[in-house]
Amino acid sequence: MNAAHHRRRFSDSEIIALNVVWNRLISVCEEQASVLMRLAFGPIVREAGDLSAGVFNADGEMLAQAVTGTPGHVNTMAESVRLMLDRIPAASLQPGDVLMTNDPWLGAGHVFDFVVVTPAFFEGNLVGFLASTSHVVDVGGLGWSAEARSVFEEGVVVPVSKLRRGTELNEDILGIVTANSRVPKEARGDILSLLSCNDTGAARLCELMQEFGYRSLETITDFIFDKSSRGMREAIARVPDGHYENVLTLDGYDSPIVLRASLQVDGDRISVDLGGSSPAVERGINCPLNYSIAYASFGIRALLAGDIPNNAASLKPVTVTAPPGLVVSAERPAPVTARHVIGQALPDLVLGCLAEALPQNVLAESSGALWTMSISGNNEQPFSSLNVALGGMGARPGCDGLSTTAFPSGVGSVPVEIAETSAPLVYHRKELTTDSGGAGQYRGGLGQTMEISARHREALTLSAAAFERLTTSPSGRSGGLGGAKGRVEISDGTVVVDKGLYQIPPGARLILHTPGGGGFGNPENRDREALKRDLAHDLVSEEMAQKLYQFKNPTGGTEP
Template sequence: MMNALEKIQRQIQWNRLIAVVEEQAQTMIRTAFSTTVREAGDLSAGIFDLQGRMLAQAVTGTPGHVNSMMESVNHFLAKFPAGTMKPGDHYITNDPWLGTGHLHDLTVVTPAFHDGKIVGLFANTAHVIDVGGLGMGPEGRSVFEEGLYIPIVKCFSEGKPNDTFFDFLRAGTRTPAELEGDVYSLCACNDAGARRLAEMMAEFAMAGLDDLAGFIFDSSLTATLAEIAKLPRGAWSSSITSDGYEKPVTLRAKVTAADDHIEVDFAGTDGLSSRGINVPAAYCRAYTCFGLKVVIAPEIPNNWASLSPFHITIPEGCILNAPRPYPVSVRHVVGQLLPDLMMGCLHQAVPDRVVAEGSSCLWNPPLRGGAQVSGQGAELPDFEVITFNSGGTGARATQDGLDGTAFPSGVRTMPVEATENVAPVVFWKKELRADSAGAGKTRGGFGQIMEVGAKGDAEFAINAIFDRVANAPRGRAGGGDGATGWVGLTDETVLRTKGFQTIAKGKRLRLLLPGGGGMGDPTTRDAALVERDVADGLVSPAAAKALYGR
């Protein structure tokens, strides 16, 4: 048994390890080519032991990436055992079923050495702008239409690039320089982590990571089980509906609290779609675990042990367990509803610890232009760009929801200047959307209004991937629903919420992003807070009177 001084030293080493993986993530942000990484932070980074178990993750990153990446390292080890790895090797894949759920996410795994011995593995994932195919959107009817499919292969061998791999990579994308640069960035960030780890191990005279891993896992599991023990015993069911593609899609779940684990069963969830809104199982588990953990054990670091008490059953044939080769490109529009679904269950057990439903699904329109849209008469050079934006989050028990903030994904809103700098587009309007927040004792967060055009009002296209347009974010405990979204043009023409559509010359895209649901009886809201929102132009006088009686 460790004495007090040894425990303190292990805690210091653990904190240092988190600093190492955070520097790993920041290296990627500083060196990435894609704006999705360097501006939005759509990435994850972490360190794993030689059994493929996640020890620590960077604070920077998204749960959809890091929690599914946790599973992916074992797939790499199955093909390339740790004993065969050498310094300077880097391995890569974007297989949706071995990684984070769609082809636009690259996952790189790199061995870390100390004193000539392999001691651990660094892994990261990043969302890149383009991998060819139909582009990021729901239109594909199989994964093979959705882009370049990379199995687990070496992209660097002992520090030397795999030229054949990079030839295929550049040939398979509309943005070859950016994609190749991103791969180099992912490898560089793992190298940065490996260097810092070696320095740390030398400083603490560590021969390996096994003892530290044991301390991290034992501490995390013990703490998580203690939090689970505080829950009432029971089972709670809920459902939530996505707009879907061909028709609405309802997700159903039952959460059961046992003495030493939490069970989630998605029995009754609707079946698979013919288009790319399907969710691979690893991505489903990732956001399910996140939704549970932020309520049950939010202060406990994310690692293999702290996630292990969450047991998840996903029936075959449902939209949350898509098999190969079903299309999965925009799995997030369904998968990012899962934390709201988990909170719908847990609200029945710990109502003061959950939030109301929010916008949830990112509003990240892929925009395209040039000859690939307009043919020989194109007024613009070819471009492909994605911009990340969010509606409002749901209200909390004691605080209002957050405006225009990504939850559960956690990505940052991309500055319009950054997007305008890399593509010939203009953001004519980006502002908070008045009266979009669900009313309540605590109100939801406000959505946004966005108007986007191409330079010179030239023709361009959007691959729409939006949700919460037909199904509003619901309030809880008597709170009002948030406003639904809307997709169309500035002349009030309505567009489809999913799918590739051309925006004619002289026209501009208009997006109304959803607001978050409210919490509690609106008539009990502090009058001063209502007056402040009215004064700020966020709640109209008519809505204040109708909803709050003020």
């Protein structure tokens, strides 16, 4: 945060007015996100909300973000704007200019996510920036898979460039992207949707400044940063000082991956060291440090300060570090396509540290990485379908975990009707998986079972790059049991055992069972009425009710 920002006193009337402006800034971001979702070509953005949108001050510091969006996009974007301005200084920008990059180490961690930054000019002066990020379905290379051995094989990388100069689109840079994409019209459309949503945000920001008589965003910056910083620091100060550690083991690709965190609470600050985690691997599941920082810090905020708005000031009291060259701090040119396999495990990792400091306050482990399903075919007409399958969230102190909920990413899934319209696939089944939630006084959220096949009896190719928790299950907390492990198979008998590419023969079905969340508390203490409801809705089977919950008479009669 810029040193020029300092605490100042505001009168009661100023506080009321500034809160109104703050809420209006958030509405600017929400309109950005809404425009992006309406204009995006890719269903993963349009339907699932795999994006971010935010407004920044003239120093490139994030003031507000849209509610729609993922921590991996929002929290990396908070740093991306500054990094992009280091390469093309703000002083060189003119009205209409727009910056763009998909560099994984400057943006959101892999080549599919483009970050677009638009300066906002008001009365001839640069007053702030609008930024947005979303997923472009194809940018060349090997496509969505973990098979690349370097980022050079994963697709075209666009350095920080001007997407628009004044009123003129940079067709040269767009041409490079479309020439490398298997779906050039969609790739171009997705990038232009980012440009359009920022233009809308910039227009609304200027209207807001006109309405409230602002010449700059300095006053609202001071107010937002003062309130957010104090709220975040007060939340951290309630955690006992100390050193806390946790270790998490993931399937990895060829061999298991160990994630290790050392968390230090010192007054009103938290530092996390990810050193000791496994070295970077030769497959595309490595995670750049910027993406690791985004998700590790989110895990801390989710527990301690969920009601504190996310911005540059509230992010500042938490620092996340790692020596270079680890799977959590991969350096160029490491392959990083499925970096979220590592990144989205980090909230559970740091929450495990905080469970030592705040026993009985931390939810159980969740399913973790979003199961990105990349299915392609070439027989009838070439296509590539990208959708997500969702696992269960860990049980929370005092309530059950949420089922089929993308924690920590927060995205939804593409509805079956849209997925079947966008690609020649048939979704035969999509339902909650009985007994997948970890048993506990509070039950873990359930995973889901899905069956998919080709519509025209053609061969399909599946990338299993993001399928995680196939060998290790999400752990329970405070006596709760672990959730179910994930399982993926093909109806011809093939079992998916790694993150490679698999062939689905003509007529065969892909069958997925996503992991369930861990349980919280001793299962024998579960409320009997809650357990009866679980049985009535097939969330828990009679066998497991007897075995895990010691529920002796699940089908009727009086319980002893």
